[in-house]
Amino acid sequence: MAKVKIKPLSDRVVIKPEPPEEKTESGLYIPDTAKEKPQRGTVIAVGPGRVENGTKIEMSVKEGDKVLYGKYAGTEITIDGEEYLIMRETDILGIIEEEK
């Protein structure tokens, strides 16, 4: 994927935010400034888990999971010119399961 890889520490995850939808439901194109900040993304890398009183807490998300997170969660980082978010697992609200 990228030439540079991030190994997150503790219970952090690296997320590739989903590009905002280019069209509204009624089919209109949204100009760039009106786009909502995305709240969905895909987990790219997962830390080993947080240690609490000597016990490692297992991570609940894994690479490839589509997740939902709050609008202001995480820190924006740029790797090889691409934008990612790095956040604690506690900032992830839930996992998106798409049924087909």
Next chain:
Amino acid sequence: MAKVKIKPLSDRVVIKPEPPEEKTESGLYIPDTAKEKPQRGTVIAVGPGRVENGTKIEMSVKEGDKVLYGKYAGTEITIDGEEYLIMRETDILGIIEEEK
């Protein structure tokens, strides 16, 4: 129900807020801007529970429960065009039991 499903993490729950009542008790229609923000809703999805010092804390609400929550509780999320709230169980004040 929805094509997209959310599996909440930790002790979070997804809630479908109850639509605000269209009429006052005296039978008048309320214009849209005067409607109170709903504080009731139905639990749609329940997380596995929070882990505290290595022990999983059981959830006290289950899918289908009608619950009461504070005016500013939770994060608004949009799934397939529908508005939901995702919040921690600690933000739920109580379960509504309707008797008939």
Next chain:
Amino acid sequence: MAKVKIKPLSDRVVIKPEPPEEKTESGLYIPDTAKEKPQRGTVIAVGPGRVENGTKIEMSVKEGDKVLYGKYAGTEITIDGEEYLIMRETDILGIIEEEK
């Protein structure tokens, strides 16, 4: 009592605030805006108790108790047109025991 019942979660209680006294001690009627916000009420429903490190903490109040609480304690909720307060037990200052 009410057709809708609330089952509070954790260590929360539902309280029916006592109506403010209509007369001052000297017998004057107080206009509505000068009435003090009530700080007394009756416990209507009691949660199962808070869980701390896997141990359930017993509740200290029970249904029917007359209690004292701080002026800004709790969240106001409306059930069947009646106003109630829902608050954590830690917001209750004490139980009122009336002797006759």
Next chain:
Amino acid sequence: MAKVKIKPLSDRVVIKPEPPEEKTESGLYIPDTAKEKPQRGTVIAVGPGRVENGTKIEMSVKEGDKVLYGKYAGTEITIDGEEYLIMRETDILGIIEEEK
């Protein structure tokens, strides 16, 4: 004493504040607005003690103790027209022992 009694919850105590002294040491009467807010009082009622990790912490004050507390400690409550303070034991600074 009073017809209404308060049973404080947790580690709270009910205190009857000592009336401010009417005279300065040099014998002058102080007009009402210059009186310092009292910081001494007598313990009227004592809660059962706070529970910490399943262990009840014994109370260090008892009914009748004269105590010292910070200027802004506690919540003012009115019982049968008399003013009292209800505060946590941790807000009490010390017990006053008068020797004669």
Next chain:
Amino acid sequence: MAKVKIKPLSDRVVIKPEPPEEKTESGLYIPDTAKEKPQRGTVIAVGPGRVENGTKIEMSVKEGDKVLYGKYAGTEITIDGEEYLIMRETDILGIIEEEK
């Protein structure tokens, strides 16, 4: 010493602040408003110690100790017309040992 004695609660101590020095090092008298607020004092009374998870933490200072404390530490109290400070032991920075 004083007719009124204070028995501090928890890990609190009563301190008699050292009077500010009347002269600067070069021998000038300092007018009252320029005097620094004292940061030294003598321990007059010591509480039984704080209880943490059921274990009493021993006090590290004793009556008569000369101690150093931060400029804004403690609560000022007046006993029999004399000014004292009551503060938690954690607000004491260190014990002063004068060698002769």
Next chain:
Amino acid sequence: MAKVKIKPLSDRVVIKPEPPEEKTESGLYIPDTAKEKPQRGTVIAVGPGRVENGTKIEMSVKEGDKVLYGKYAGTEITIDGEEYLIMRETDILGIIEEEK
């Protein structure tokens, strides 16, 4: 390397921030004031680890690791005229692994 060495305490690490890139991707030189504050650096020294309830928590980074940290993490220190950052390990977001 430097004549002065720092042995960090607790879970702190000393980091040599990576010099900001002098060119944009399109090959333009960036004037000094427009340079972004670096968020990458190399670990120069590692503390022994934080002690939590008597247990030493192992460090997750080691000397030589290239790490990613938030824009405002750490304290700037100058050793022998060179600028370093000293921060807690919890302020490090992840380890950068460059593949070739």
Next chain:
Amino acid sequence: MAKVKIKPLSDRVVIKPEPPEEKTESGLYIPDTAKEKPQRGTVIAVGPGRVENGTKIEMSVKEGDKVLYGKYAGTEITIDGEEYLIMRETDILGIIEEEK
């Protein structure tokens, strides 16, 4: 050294700040107001260590250590006309080891 000695409580240490350098690297004298507040000093006295849940946490610094601390760490105290800092060990960033 000084006639007055301070025995710090808990995990506090007394530090003699290093005098700011009088010359810049290029050999210019710095006027007094431009001098940076020192961030280095020598440990003069060390407390017995903090007690956490009944266990004493060993100190990591000892008398004579040259240490690095944040610009605003500690409380300034004057002993026998000399300026010192008293701070918690957690405010010390690291120990300086000078190689020759």
